[in-house]
């Protein structure tokens with residue numbers, strides 16, 4: 001098995017490194033090459049847990065050493081199994097649909113809200129689960145040697161829109177227990193279902209026959225299998241978009257795509273690459289995010305149930321979902337910049353899913369400061385209620401660098417042809433571009449025994 005761990009320059013990854021060490025130990029002995037090549041974490045990387053605590057999760061506690069292909073197969077089966085939810089109706093894949101880069105199906109943020117049996121209020125847009133393998137653990141300070149080592153880039157990293165989960169197994173607990181997602185109340189409940197369910201044998205054959213003797217151990221097996229599945233390169237980070245082929249010198253970008261890329265990178269144009277880097281750095285293919293948490297002041301989404309309460313604000317990094325930084329006013333309104341890979345497969349944009357059309361997102365960047373009336377509602381006195389999803393005392397947190405701010409004064413909409421170019425470029429970031437040698441694995445594989453392992 002050859003899977004090369006492609007890292008972004010900012011990746012620090014003590015947690016991921018712990019997983020990888022664990023995985024490396026799971027390799028079959030017979031002369032196989034090492035599972036993964038991991039560069040040591042950069043020294044400046046902020047860590048929010050001591051490494052010992054993180055690797056404790058991966059300590060070898062099972063009577064059988066699980067292999068990567070076995071865990072991947074089990075993890076995939078669990079990912080598609082609605083029995084993991086309290087209602088028995090929601091699988092991870094219901095929200096993270098492989099057809100849409102493990103992001104939401106077109107019904108978007110309100111999926112299933114209409115089903116009485118699943119009283120579901122999703123307060124945030126469902127992110128894609130692709131290209132998360134280099135997300136560094138959350139840190140309040142970040143120094144990036146590829147940009148300027150002496151400058152603190154501020155809060156960076158972590159999973160979820162507010163960076164509150166450090167690892168994918170940390171993360172998997174959250175939807176499993178969240179009342180608005182899978183709504184389980186205890187690990188025992190999940191273990192009980194798995195023990196009775198179709199995957200029980202598979203869990204045993206992967207982790208040892210005694211795995212169900214101990215609820216904690218069995219739950220850990222479930223989390224670990226889900227995490228390992230989400231690290232399978234072919235499904236989650238294939239780097240097989242047209243843009244990747246172009247970076248490898250194996251494809252040509254069209255004239256329109258090239259013009260779009262130029263605007264995307266231009267500090268006086270879109271300046272998008274400032275936060276969504278597009279270049280190979282230190283030999284790593286670009287993730288199209290620098291993992292930074294930034295306030296863009298995106299408009300309030302009236303469609304979200306939580307927003308019916310006019311005093312409710314989702315302030316991201318400072319709460320209310322995250323609690324430990326709630327006293328830091330300068331963090332209110334900050335959300336993590338997502339990767340733009342596969343962005344044309346999305347139907348909801350920004351943390352609150354306020355936009356349904358990628359063109360609107362680009363318009364927002366171009367004209368937020370020159371024509372705010374296009375994006376924000378008017379109050380009774382006719383004033384534009386700019387940054388209406390953020391209480392006034394936090395408006396200063398909103399980013400005003402290019403393409404926003406002074407630079408955009410007097411700017412009109414991007415001419416249609418130029419907008420088309422940008423769309424053409426963004427479409428080159430979609431995976432699955434002509435690579436017959438790298439066929440996609442089956443989208444769903446409900447049984448443990450069926451399908452290929454996917455991690456070879």
Ligand code: HEC
Pocket residue numbers: 079084090091092093094095096120122123124125126127128129132135158159160161162168171172175176180181182226321
């Ligand atoms: C009801 C829809 C729903 C279900 C079911 C669901 N998720 Fe999510 N998932 C979300 C939403 C919404 C977020 C973003 C939440 C936030 O940022 O606060 C999210 C975030 C994530 C993230 C973080 C991505 C990142 O790095 O920012 C991961 C990983 C993830 N989910 C995996 C899973 C797994 C594994 C399961 C099954 C155990 C699952 N999800 C089930 C809706 C769902």
Ligand code: HEC
Pocket residue numbers: 125264270271272273274275276292293294295296297298335336337338339340343346348349350351352358361362365366399401402403
């Ligand atoms: C100052 C940093 C910054 C710059 C510059 C920037 N972005 Fe972003 N981008 C972000 C952040 C942060 C978010 C998430 C904001 C939120 O949801 O509140 C985001 C979100 C997005 C999204 C939504 C993706 C999703 O999955 O919901 C798109 C699309 C996007 N940016 C495209 C662009 C384009 C195109 C440009 C250039 C015109 C650009 N960005 C410039 C930081 C930036």
